[in-house]
Amino acid sequence: MEYTINRLAKLAGVSTRTLRYYDELGLLCPARISSNGYRVYGQKEIDLLKQILLYRELGVPLEEIKKILSSKDFDEQVALEKHLSALLSKQRQLDLLIANVEKTIKELKGEIIMNDQEKFEGFIKKQIDDNEKKYGKEIRTKYGNDKVDRANNKLMGMSKEQHSELENLTDELNETLKAAFEQGDPSSEMAQKTYELHKKWLCFYWDSYSKEAHKGVAQMYVDDPRFTQYYDKIAVGCAAFLRDVVFVFCK
Amino acid sequence: MEYTINRLAKLAGVSTRTLRYYDELGLLCPARISSNGYRVYGQKEIDLLKQILLYRELGVPLEEIKKILSSKDFDEQVALEKHLSALLSKQRQLDLLIANVEKTIKELKGEIIMNDQEKFEGFIKKQIDDNEKKYGKEIRTKYGNDKVDRANNKLMGMSKEQHSELENLTDELNETLKAAFEQGDPSSEMAQKTYELHKKWLCFYWDSYSKEAHKGVAQMYVDDPRFTQYYDKIAVGCAAFLRDVVFVFCK
DNA sequence: TATAAACCATTACGCAACGTCAATGTCAAT
DNA sequence: ATTGACATTGACGTTGCGTAATGGTTTATA
Numbered sequence: 427m428e429y430t431i432n433r434l435a436k437l438a439g440v441s442t443r444t445l446r447y448y449d450e451l452g453l454l455c456p457a458r459i460s461s462n463g464y465r466v467y468g469q470k471e472i473d474l475l476k477q478i479l480l481y482r483e484l485g486v487p488l489e490e491i492k493k494i495l496s497s498k499d500f501d502e503q504v505a506l507e508k509h510l511s512a513l514l515s516k517q518r519q520l521d522l523l524i525a526n527v528e529k530t531i532k533e534l535k536g537e538i539i540m541n542d543q544e545k546f547e548g549f550i551k552k553q554i555d556d557n558e559k560k561y562g563k564e565i566r567t568k569y570g571n572d573k574v575d576r577a578n579n580k581l582m583g584m585s586k587e588q589h590s591e592l593e594n595l596t597d598e599l600n601e602t603l604k605a606a607f608e609q610g611d612p613s614s615e616m617a618q619k620t621y622e623l624h625k626k627w628l629c630f631y632w633d634s635y636s637k638e639a640h641k642g643v644a645q646m647y648v649d650d651p652r653f654t655q656y657y658d659k660i661a662v663g664c665a666a667f668l669r670d671v672v673f674v675f676c677k
Numbered sequence: 678m679e680y681t682i683n684r685l686a687k688l689a690g691v692s693t694r695t696l697r698y699y700d701e702l703g704l705l706c707p708a709r710i711s712s713n714g715y716r717v718y719g720q721k722e723i724d725l726l727k728q729i730l731l732y733r734e735l736g737v738p739l740e741e742i743k744k745i746l747s748s749k750d751f752d753e754q755v756a757l758e759k760h761l762s763a764l765l766s767k768q769r770q771l772d773l774l775i776a777n778v779e780k781t782i783k784e785l786k787g788e789i790i791m792n793d794q795e796k797f798e799g800f801i802k803k804q805i806d807d808n809e810k811k812y813g814k815e816i817r818t819k820y821g822n823d824k825v826d827r828a829n830n831k832l833m834g835m836s837k838e839q840h841s842e843l844e845n846l847t848d849e850l851n852e853t854l855k856a857a858f859e860q861g862d863p864s865s866e867m868a869q870k871t872y873e874l875h876k877k878w879l880c881f882y883w884d885s886y887s888k889e890a891h892k893g894v895a896q897m898y899v900d901d902p903r904f905t906q907y908y909d910k911i912a913v914g915c916a917a918f919l920r921d922v923v924f925v926f927c928k
Numbered sequence: 929t930a931t932a933a934a935c936c937a938t939t940a941c942g943c944a945a946c947g948t949c950a951a952t953g954t955c956a957a958t
Numbered sequence: 959a960t961t962g963a964c965a966t967t968g969a970c971g972t973t974g975c976g977t978a979a980t981g982g983t984t985t986a987t988a
Contacts, residue, residue, distance in 0.1 A: 427793060432964065438797045446967090447946060462954060464965055476781075476796050483774065483800070488945075506782050513775050520771060523734065524764050530727075531757050542678060545727050546689045549734070683935065697937090698975060713983060715936055738973075 428457070429467045438475055453492045454478060477502075484512050522548035599623040603668060607661050612670035621675040624668070644672035679708070680718045689726055704743045705729060728753075735763050773799030850874040854919060858912055863921035872926040875919070895923035 435442045448454040449465065454475055457468035467475075474495070481491040494500060526548040532538050602623055606616035628640060686693045699705040700716065705726055708719035718726075725746070732742040745751060777799040783789050853874055857867035879891060 430964080437793060439800055441946080442965090443946060443948085451945095462965075463967095464954085472793055472796060476800075479797075479800050480778070482945095503782065503785055506778055506785065510775065510778050510782070513771065513778060517768070517771050517775070520764065520768050524761065524768070527731070527757055527761050527764060531754065531761070534754055534757065542688055542723055545723060546730075549690055549727075549730050681935080682937095692975080693936090694975065694977085711936095713936075714938095715983085733974095740973090 427469065429472070431456075431465045431467070434467045434472070434475070437472075438479065440475075440479070448475075448478070448488070451488060451492065453488055453495075477505075480509055484509065484516075519548065524548075595623065595627050599627050603664060604661060606671065607664050607667045612667060613674045617671045618675060620668070621671050624672065640672055641676050644669040644676075678720065680723070682707075682716045682718070685718045685723070685726070688723075689730065691726075691730070699726075699729065699739070702739060702743065704739055704746075728756075731760055735760065735767075770799065775799075846874065846878055850878050854915060855912060857922065858915050858918045863918060864925045868922045869926060871919070872922050875923065891923055892927050895920040895927075 429437065431442050431445050435445055445454065445465070449456065454471060456465035457471055458466050460466050477495060478488075478491055481494065482488070486494070494505075526545075529538065529540060529544070533540050599620070602616065602620045606612075606614060606620045609616055611617060625640065680688065682693050682696050686696055696705065696716070700707065705722060707716035708722055709717050711717050728746060729739075729742055732745065733739070737745070745756075777796075780789065780791060780795070784791050850871070853867065853871045857863075857865060857871045860867055862868060876891065
């Protein structure tokens with residue numbers, strides 16, 4: 427089957443300008459030029475266009491698509507499987523965004539409150555993708571799957587009052603931690619208060635508390651750069667200090 | 678909580694350039710400018726940015742986002758529900774694309790064969806993108822620009838009750854149309870009821886009604902495959918029947 | 929206290945991927 | 959023979975930023 431530029435455009439759902447542009451780039455040239463100067467596309471071009479559009483959909487620049495497709499060691503099947511996983515990832519991302527919008531509607535109705543970070547969950551592609559791929563797995567395997575899930579659920583269904591209480595608690599914890607850290611002794615009174623606040627804070631997220639899990643989390647603060655960064659914002663070394671505190675009182 | 682430009686950027690997963698650009702456009706201006714000339718963003722700006730990013734995600738141009746958000750009769754909840762349905766539609770689209778890739782892999786393995794049309798299923802964003810971009814424009818030129826704009830605004834700013842009223846009306850219209858169509862006579866009593874419901878329905882979208890415009894729209898149902906498809910879902914030939922009905926009673 | 933590192937500002941040029949004329953040629957059908 | 963749909967090639971315009979370049983401010987460290 428041969429196609430004129432318009433027919434191909436309609437078939438593929440792109441504009442004729444796009445096809446001419448792709449021709450200009452050398453990305454998708456017609457099979458032949460008819461005697462009247464018209465572009466004529468054949469079967470091969472259809473398949474090629476399809477591949478191009480797939481890459482385009484995934485945000486790959488046209489120049490790069492050109493390189494990829496003209497590369498000698500291009501394996502279509504491998505590429506397709508990559509596409510598939512990329513699309514699945516996109517799907518998860520979209521799920522997050524949808525969840526976000528649903529949450530936002532709830533917030534508008536006054537049923538819940540979202541914190542600033544939550545508000546942008548689902549928008550940030552890289553971070554979440556990375557988070558899930560890089561850290562998500564680690565956390566889930568290392569610290570137990572259901573705990574993380576339940577934490578999420580608990581946050582989801584939190585009431586306004588609970589939410590502001592949590593915020594206050596967070597502030598108090600951070601202040602106390604800072605003060606204790608400045609004193610420098612992980613077994614001081616201030617450190618004990620920090621420990622208790624941290625425990626209380628954790629129980630906001632957890633359904634069941636255990637000292638073992640508490641220690642695990644504290645260790646995580648040091649092991650996982652994401653958490654280290656968070657606590658070290660208060661003061662450098664704070665993450666390690668908090669772990670020490672927890673290990674002192676968790677026995 | 679106040680944010681500097683960098684912090685907000687990190688929170689939202691955008692670049693500082695983007696935030697400055699949005700400021701320049703007047704789309705998202707900082708809450709205040711600090712004495713040293715730095716931009717300072719507050720809570721309100723965070724929520725606004727979120728809304729902006731949602732619209733952006735759905736492919737709405739920034740200028741239009743600005744108009745929408747600054748519009749007086751902007752109803753956030755209605756907008757969010759629209760977003761939700763748009764995202765769900767996007768999700769379905771993505772499902773199609775994924776199915777396409779899976780099929781393509783099978784084709785490569787020689788398990789099946791795809792025809793040319795199938796090859797592009799899932800690429801063509803008939804539902805959202807085309808709606809807004811391709812036909813949106815056509816409608817604008819063909820049936821008057823401001824009418825469509827006002828229709829959008831009207832939909833945007835519709836209250837809950839109005840919205841559900843519209844839904845009920847839509848259902849009633851479809852049912853009546855179906856019944857009239859089954860009788861087969863475009864000048865029957867049932868047809869007249871259909872006509873009146875359709876007029877009422879149109880007036881939900883229009884500020885001013887004219888028989889000419891009504892006829893134009895009815896003709897469009899036949900001319901424009903998108904609408905034809907919609908009405909022919911009720912029963913094949915329904916679009917043409919509705920046009921006939923309108924032409925009978927619009928005189 | 930000096931100095932580097934980090935963060936802020938504005939201005940301005942650049943670019944990808946087309947959209948959109950404009951001017952013109954070709955084909956199919958009335 | 960003309961009309962209308964469809965084709966061609968320029969060439970300029972647009973959106974949404976990226977990316978310097980240049981210079982002031984704040985914070986951390988030596």
